[in-house]
Amino acid sequence: MAKLLVVDDEANIRLLYAQELSDEGYQVVTAGSALEAVEKLESESFDLAVIDIKLKNESGLELLQRIVKERHTIPVILCTAFSCYKDDFSAWLADGYVVKSSDLQELKDEISRVLAKRQRGAYV
Amino acid sequence: MKAVIMAGGFGTRMQPLTCNIPKPMVPLMNRPIMLHIVELLKKYGITDLVMLLYHQPSVIKNFFRDGADLGVRITYVTPLEDMGTAGAVKCAEKYLDERFLIISGDLLTDFNLQKVIDFHEANKALATITLTSVKDPLQFGVVITDKEKRITQFLEKPGWGEVISDTINTGIYVLEPEIFKFIPEGENFDFSQDLFPLLLKKKSALFGFPVKGYWRDIGNTDSYREAHHDILKGKVGVKVDEPRREMAGVDLRVGVDVRLGEGTVVEGTVVVGDNSQVQGGAEIKDSVIGRNCIIEPGAKLTRAVIWDNVYIKKSAKINDCVICNNVSVGAATVMEEGGVVADDTAIGEESYIKRDVKIWPRKLIEAGSTVTGNLIWGERWKKSLFEGEMIKGLTNIELTPEFVAKLGCAYGTSLPKGSHVLVGRDATLSSRMLKRSFLGGILSAGVNVRDIRMVSLPILRYKLRTFGEVGGVHFRQSLEDPATTEIVFLDADGLDFSSSMGKNIERIFYKENFRRAHHMEPGGITELPQVMDFYREGFFRGVDQQLIRSSKAKVVIDFNHSPAGQILPQILNDLGCEVIGLNTYLDEQRGSKTVDEKPNSLQQLAKIVMTLEARAGFWLDPTVEEVVLVDETGRIYQPEEFLSLMTTLMLKSGSRGAFAVPVSAPSVIEQIAQENGSSVRRTKSVDRAMIEAAISPEVVMAGSMAGRFAFPKFQAAFDGMFTIAKTIELSSAAGVPLSRVLKEVPRSSFLQGKVPCVWEKKGGIMRKMSEDSLDKEASFIDGIKVSFGNDWVLVLPDQYQPVIHVVAEAKDPKTAQKLLDEYMHKVERWKKELAQ
Numbered sequence: 038m039a040k041l042l043v044v045d046d047e048a049n050i051r052l053l054y055a056q057e058l059s060d061e062g063y064q065v066v067t068a069g070s071a072l073e074a075v076e077k078l079e080s081e082s083f084d085l086a087v088i089d090i091k092l093k094n095e096s097g098l099e100l101l102q103r104i105v106k107e108r109h110t111i112p113v114i115l116c117t118a119f120s121c122y123k124d125d126f127s128a129w130l131a132d133g134y135v136v137k138s139s140d141l142q143e144l145k146d147e148i149s150r151v152l153a154k155r156q157r158g159a160y161v
Numbered sequence: 162m163k164a165v166i167m168a169g170g171f172g173t174r175m176q177p178l179t180c181n182i183p184k185p186m187v188p189l190m191n192r193p194i195m196l197h198i199v200e201l202l203k204k205y206g207i208t209d210l211v212m213l214l215y216h217q218p219s220v221i222k223n224f225f226r227d228g229a230d231l232g233v234r235i236t237y238v239t240p241l242e243d244m245g246t247a248g249a250v251k252c253a254e255k256y257l258d259e260r261f262l263i264i265s266g267d268l269l270t271d272f273n274l275q276k277v278i279d280f281h282e283a284n285k286a287l288a289t290i291t292l293t294s295v296k297d298p299l300q301f302g303v304v305i306t307d308k309e310k311r312i313t314q315f316l317e318k319p320g321w322g323e324v325i326s327d328t329i330n331t332g333i334y335v336l337e338p339e340i341f342k343f344i345p346e347g348e349n350f351d352f353s354q355d356l357f358p359l360l361l362k363k364k365s366a367l368f369g370f371p372v373k374g375y376w377r378d379i380g381n382t383d384s385y386r387e388a389h390h391d392i393l394k395g396k397v398g399v400k401v402d403e404p405r406r407e408m409a410g411v412d413l414r415v416g417v418d419v420r421l422g423e424g425t426v427v428e429g430t431v432v433v434g435d436n437s438q439v440q441g442g443a444e445i446k447d448s449v450i451g452r453n454c455i456i457e458p459g460a461k462l463t464r465a466v467i468w469d470n471v472y473i474k475k476s477a478k479i480n481d482c483v484i485c486n487n488v489s490v491g492a493a494t495v496m497e498e499g500g501v502v503a504d505d506t507a508i509g510e511e512s513y514i515k516r517d518v519k520i521w522p523r524k525l526i527e528a529g530s531t532v533t534g535n536l537i538w539g540e541r542w543k544k545s546l547f548e549g550e551m552i553k554g555l556t557n558i559e560l561t562p563e564f565v566a567k568l569g570c571a572y573g574t575s576l577p578k579g580s581h582v583l584v585g586r587d588a589t590l591s592s593r594m595l596k597r598s599f600l601g602g603i604l605s606a607g608v609n610v611r612d613i614r615m616v617s618l619p620i621l622r623y624k625l626r627t628f629g630e631v632g633g634v635h636f637r638q639s640l641e642d643p644a645t646t647e648i649v650f651l652d653a654d655g656l657d658f659s660s661s662m663g664k665n666i667e668r669i670f671y672k673e674n675f676r677r678a679h680h681m682e683p684g685g686i687t688e689l690p691q692v693m694d695f696y697r698e699g700f701f702r703g704v705d706q707q708l709i710r711s712s713k714a715k716v717v718i719d720f721n722h723s724p725a726g727q728i729l730p731q732i733l734n735d736l737g738c739e740v741i742g743l744n745t746y747l748d749e750q751r752g753s754k755t756v757d758e759k760p761n762s763l764q765q766l767a768k769i770v771m772t773l774e775a776r777a778g779f780w781l782d783p784t785v786e787e788v789v790l791v792d793e794t795g796r797i798y799q800p801e802e803f804l805s806l807m808t809t810l811m812l813k814s815g816s817r818g819a820f821a822v823p824v825s826a827p828s829v830i831e832q833i834a835q836e837n838g839s840s841v842r843r844t845k846s847v848d849r850a851m852i853e854a855a856i857s858p859e860v861v862m863a864g865s866m867a868g869r870f871a872f873p874k875f876q877a878a879f880d881g882m883f884t885i886a887k888t889i890e891l892s893s894a895a896g897v898p899l900s901r902v903l904k905e906v907p908r909s910s911f912l913q914g915k916v917p918c919v920w921e922k923k924g925g926i927m928r929k930m931s932e933d934s935l936d937k938e939a940s941f942i943d944g945i946k947v948s949f950g951n952d953w954v955l956v957l958p959d960q961y962q963p964v965i966h967v968v969a970e971a972k973d974p975k976t977a978q979k980l981l982d983e984y985m986h987k988v989e990r991w992k993k994e995l996a997q
Contacts, residue, residue: 106747
């Protein structure tokens with residue numbers, strides 16, 4: 038069972054994502070801020086992180102930079118209400134980019150795609 | 162009365178039929194076209210002939226000689242330069258002192274020439290043009306006459322709006338010798354363009370006489386095939402040399418020593434030339450077969466024109482095609498209508514030659530090929546487009562803009578509509594040209610392009626591993642052959658295409674099953690100007706900047722005119738390194754250096770490293786993936802030494818994890834890794850297998866046997882620029898010169914050899930190797946590797962070349978040489994056994 042870290046500053050979104058993604062068979066851990074996410078990343082291992090770009094007073098892109106630098110084996114999907122960050126090259130560090138929608142299918146598809154990509158690395 | 166036969170044309174529109182013979186000698190019912198003209202003239206008592214030659218005159222002279230065998234007298238005139246039709250006749254003026262007739266040597270007609278001559282005489286004409294009515298006069302010269310048949314107007318090749326008559330000039334004229342007064346000497350002068358309009362202007366006795374009958378200008382290959390159809394249908398009567406053989410319901414003409422096997426099915430009109438064999442079970446319908454041909458059982462020929470010395474193998478199907486001299490058509494090959502195969506070509510079995518495809522002389526079509534376009538200059542048509550992850554071919558010869566555009570359509574069709582692909586190229590003009598064509602194809606399928614223009618492959622891969630694009634394509638000049646372009650295909654993760662991905666595109670390409678976007682929905686092109694910055698950022702994150710800065714390394718890098726010269730010196734300077742860059746400038750015309758220049762470049766690099774007392778030298782190949790290392794003493798490292806050294810340096814710097822190396826890599830790598838609590842993953846030699854291994858989270862480095870390295874912390878793909886920075890970082894961490902580190906690496910003797918081996922025998926060789934290895938410790942990851950304690954030997958068939966590689970490693974050079982020799986001899990012996 039893949040373990041996901043969902044980082045979003047809105048409690049209801051965290052609740053919704055945790056519920057939906059658990060139903061998909063993932064083990065889901067949530068964090069409400071970048072700081073909390075870093076703490077969880079230091080104490081637990083994850084297979085994938087889903088990060089919102091706008092986190093109250095913090096930037097999801099900075100958190101992304103930190104994960105790439107310190108734990109480059111964890112793939113990251115940016116999940117944001119804004120599509121404009123697609124053109125920001127600091128967002129390109131992510132493995133996936135999903136524009137938030139009431140239909141979570143796109144996010145679910147992206148998670149399974151990125152996990153499959155990671156899984157493929159176990160080839161030899 | 163004399164006649165002039167115009168036989169000087171090049172026959173350009175008739176290519177490839179006329180690649181080896183002049184147009185008047187192209188066979189029509191197994192006889193040169195011009196022979197039919199001679200027969201026609203003879204029929205009307207014209208036996209004194211002047212043949213006007215120009216192109217390949219000896220072929221015509223050797224055939225007709227003085228004409229005595231045919232009952233005519235021939236005088237040859239060969240102008241030294243192209244004088245135009247009338248100008249050429251002027252060259253024969255001294256032989257034309259009485260009324261004479263002019264006719265083209267590439268006509269098929271049954272006109273009553275006597276009627277034309279009689280008309281001319283009765284009207285006391287200076288010139289009479291023979292006219293006829295045709296359905297489509299656009300490609301001919303239209304002629305208008307008055308009631309007395311005097312010509313009043315000419316229209317050369319009119320448009321439909323200008324057509325005022327369907328009566329055209331047939332190229333058959335009757336002229337009086339006085340006509341020469343109107344033709345200037347030594348000038349290019351044409352009958353229809355210059356002479357006749359001049360006569361019209363001067364109100365000379367210029368007449369046009371319309372004739373009924375069959376008339377066809379055999380000007381192109383379609384017309385050539387249709388001329389045969391007309392003869393076979395009986396629309397025009399021509400002499401056929403082969404005598405008729407009685408057979409109910411069939412018009413069968415058979416030459417001397419012809420064998421028709423039992424069970425051969427013959428329908429319609431069939432001509433079989435001398436000494437040809439049609440074996441039992443073949444089906445021939447309305448076809449002409451030349452001399453010395455063999456048609457095997459099951460072959461099916463419909464409306465085919467086969468020249469001499471043609472071998473058509475079992476079950477081949479040829480429908481309305483022309484096959485020229487010395488051609489073999491493989492078993493079960495299918496040729497669709499309109500096809501032309503020129504001289505000296507071999508078509509492999511089960512090939513598929515699509516409609517209207519023309520194959521020029523001396524081609525080799527590999528078995529199982531599908532030929533969709535005309536094959537003109539290249540020597541072979543490959544049965545598969547892809548060689549691994551790439552398509553390569555001679556620039557503008559095999560990989561033409563139109564071919565590449567079609568390839569773009571096929572690639573675009575394989576991707577989701579509206580998706581994005583990343584496209585880049587090297588510095589050469591040819592790569593830019595072909596890339597632009599390719600983009601058109603992609604856009605037509607409704608797929609968007611992010612054009613990152615001139616960029617090295619590692620940068621393109623680096624962007625691809627992020628979101629946004631479903632694939633990438635890179636155009637570059639081949640290192641082995643500057644005339645060749647390589648198109649490298651990458652998947653959405655920046656990995657090389659797998660064979661199944663390539664096959665998918667090939668299927669679409671050959672079936673031409675393209676998705677064409679609606680006119681409002683073609684793809685768009687955008688640019689990603691920030692890609693370089695993105696790469697730089699990642700690059701800095703991937704190395705220990707502090708360590709490199711503090712070491713203040715001086716290094717020499719030969720950039721080989723690659724795009725890396727535009728970015729790496731700046732990155733290394735920012736990291737505090739002193740970079741002496743060689744060949745950093747880009748030369749679009751010259752392109753990259755070739756593989757032949759490599760040894761010399763390496764020697765120069767080594768000299769410069771020693772002279773400048775640099776820490777190391779790096780030779781970066783033009784693809785920016787491969788690196789050759791030169792240490793501070795000027796020693797040029799072999800790839801296996803570089804691999805062992807990098808593994809040692811990684812372990813010395815504290816990296817722990819798995820090292821991915823190919824089966825052919827030295828076993829000392831296992832020894833070094835195990836001593837340091839790390840492991841080794843053996844992979845296949847192909848780049849994709851190594852890169853896939855590098856994606857695994859445990860892998861800290863992947864290294865090939867060609868100086869290619871991937872450091873997954875930065876990117877899992879081979880990257881020569883990062884390899885250079887990493888080598889500087891690791892050598893700084895080691896704190897000792899590279900030559901000292903190499904001394905610490907356990908050494909073994911490592912030898913490689915190769916045995917030439919045709920494709921068909923590769924499987925047999927590997928079966929023999931596998932039988933030979935039954936009682937030995939063997940691994941089968943890639944080829945067959947047999948271990949003898951710490952020593953081993955690997956027998957590996959090359960994927961793309963007709964070669965078997967043999968690699969041996971042993972503690973001492975003598976044992977390694979013995980192992981290598983032993984297995985190379987074995988392979989040679991197996992080759993001979995398989996030939997028996």
